[in-house]
Every structure is written in structure tokens, then in C-alpha cells.
Amino acid sequence: MSSAHVGHVVSECWNCDQTVAQIVKARLQMPSGWSSVVSLCQPCFVTVYMPLVAEARDLVPDASRARSLLVVDDDPNIRGLLKTLFEGEGFSVNTATNGREALEKARTVGPDAIVLDLCMPVMSGQEFLQAWRETAPEATVPVLAISAYGLSQTAEDLGVQALLPKPFDMIALLDTVEALVSPQRSAGVA
Numbered sequence: 001m002s003s004a005h006v007g008h009v010v011s012e013c014w015n016c017d018q019t020v021a022q023i024v025k026a027r028l029q030m031p032s033g034w035s036s037v038v039s040l041c042q043p044c045f046v047t048v049y050m051p052l053v054a055e056a057r058d059l060v061p062d063a064s065r066a067r068s069l070l071v072v073d074d075d076p077n078i079r080g081l082l083k084t085l086f087e088g089e090g091f092s093v094n095t096a097t098n099g100r101e102a103l104e105k106a107r108t109v110g111p112d113a114i115v116l117d118l119c120m121p122v123m124s125g126q127e128f129l130q131a132w133r134e135t136a137p138e139a140t141v142p143v144l145a146i147s148a149y150g151l152s153q154t155a156e157d158l159g160v161q162a163l164l165p166k167p168f169d170m171i172a173l174l175d176t177v178e179a180l181v182s183p184q185r186s187a188g189v190a
Contacts, residue, residue, distance in 0.1 A: 014038040015048050024049075024170065042077065046084050067181050068092040070109060072102040072125065073117040073146075078166075082115060082173075089174060099123030103131055111141060113180045115173075116160070118147040129159055142180040144173075 011023045024045040069091045071082045083093045096102035100123040118125035148166035155163040162176045
């Protein structure tokens with residue numbers, strides 16, 4: 001099994017030897033039980049690490065377990081990183097660049113959970129939440145809100161199931177999403 005988290009630490013990428021301000025620390029667990037932590041720049045994490053994880057036989061998820069996520073963020077790097085990360089964990093991932101696009105996709109795709117940036121142009125995450133509640137009040141799709149700005153509100157204040165600050169710890173992000181979709185999976189099992 002492997003895991004990763006993002007941090008703002010000046011470090012050298014294990015793969016390309018470039019010094020970068022934002023790194024992804026990836027824990028590699030060997031079958032023998034030994035593990036190692038490597039520091040990667042985001043491009044190496046996406047182009048080298050994630051494809052290796054996806055190709056590893058024992059880490060490839062069962063297709064019958066596919067769960068769907070809608071990732072909403074105006075930053076293409078974060079959107080791409082999260083899409084790659086969650087697809088590597090067996091999720092079917094749709095993306096949106098703002099709240100308006102997210103509303104359309106959430107209505108048509110019906111995701112198991114939504115990962116939502118709060119600060120975006122066109123329609124913010126908070127505006128999305130208000131519109132989503134008005135247009136789909138019966139929807140029980142759990143929402144994980146993420147934000148790089150001061151979080152003076154709680155998840156309860158926002159009306160979401162979870163709230164994480166950016167930069168986020170990838171392990172905490174994965175664990176939170178897993179916790180959000182797990183009740184959905186067990187509710188659907190007969």
C-alpha cells in the first residue's frame with residue numbers, strides 16, 4: 001500500500017533532483033513490510049508515481065467497487081492532481097472549474113461525493129452549496145470543502161460534511177473522502 005501528502009517545504013525532488021517549494025511526500029510500503037518515504041515535486045508525483053501505483057497489480061482496485069467523485073477547483077494543477085490521486089484509488093472522477101459547471105455535472109452525473117473548493121470565479125463553492133440545496137434539496141451527496149483561505153467557519157456552518165485547509169495532507173484527504181463515501185456504499189448493499 002502507498003500513501004501521500006502535500007506540504008510546503010523547500011526540498012529536492014527524489015526523482016528529478018529539482019529544488020521545489022511544494023512537495024508531495026509519498027510512503028512506499030514494500031511487501032516485506034519495510035517502507036520508505038520519498039519527496040516528489042507535483043509533476044513527478046503525477047507523471048511518475050501515480051502511473052506506477054496504477055500499474056501495480058496488488059493496488060489496482062476492483063472495477064465493481066468504482067465510486068464516483070466530482071472534484072471542483074479552479075486551479076488546473078490541483079484539479080489534475082486530485083483527479084489522478086482519486087483515480088489511482090479506484091474512483092471514477094469528474095471535474096469542474098467552478099460552481100456553475102459543478103451544478104450541471106452534479107445533476108447529471110450523480111456523484112457519491114463532492115470535493116469542493118470554496119474560492120472560485122464565476123460561482124464560488126458557497127454559492128454552489130446554496131444553489132445545490134435549492135435545486136436538489138433531497139440530494140444526500142456528501143461534500144468535502146477545501147480552501148486555502150482562513151477558515152473562520154466550520155463544516156457545520158457551511159452545511160458540508162467535512163472541511164480541510166489547503167495545502168491539504170493527501171492522506172487526510174483520502175481518509176476523509178473514504179469516510180464520506182463508505183456510508184453510501186454500505187447503504188446501497190442489500
